[in-house]
Amino acid sequence: MANIDDIVKTRFTSDKHRFITNMIYTANWIQNQFVDFLKPFGISPQQFNVLRILRGAKEEWVTMNDIKSLMIDKAPNATRLSDKLLDKDYVKRKRSESDRRIVYLSITTKGLALLKEIDEHEEMSSIDRFNGISEEEAKLCSEIIDRLRDSY
CATH class of the missing domain: 1.10.10.10 (Winged helix-like DNA-binding domain superfamily/Winged helix DNA-binding domain)
Incomplete structure (x- = not known):
């Protein structure tokens, strides 16, 4: 599994800095996957x-x-x-x-x-990619992301 530290080749000042960078990177990665998925349509x-x-x-x-x-x-x-x-x-x-x-x-x-x-x-191309994440983990991540937006 690729670690965000290795992907962006940087040292983070804190775990929160790593988390935000990881969120932005992953959101863009998912968006690019979705763009590729929709191209044939x-x-x-x-x-x-x-x-x-x-x-x-x-x-x-x-x-x-x-x-x-x-x-x-x-x-x-x-x-x-x-x-x-x-x-x-x-x-x-x-x-x-x-x-x-x-x-x-x-x-x-x-x-x-x-x-x-x-x-x-x-379903075959999007949701199955997240089979390594349990429903509980998905719920926790979603709650964290919601709190992040609520903090602004």
């Missing part, structure tokens, strides 16, 4: 996130502002993301009749089919 992680938000929405149409607020990666380019998804026929878009500034998105049948295809592969 022709979408980015941000586009995937938008499709998942739309699939899980209680309403058929979701405002762009609501989508932006729910995104994991708070991309400022949500309009460009939606344009790409629209071009691929994964979403539909419409404007509010009462306020033309409000834009709505809805997932299409083609978008749902893509997510279904990804879901069938996702």
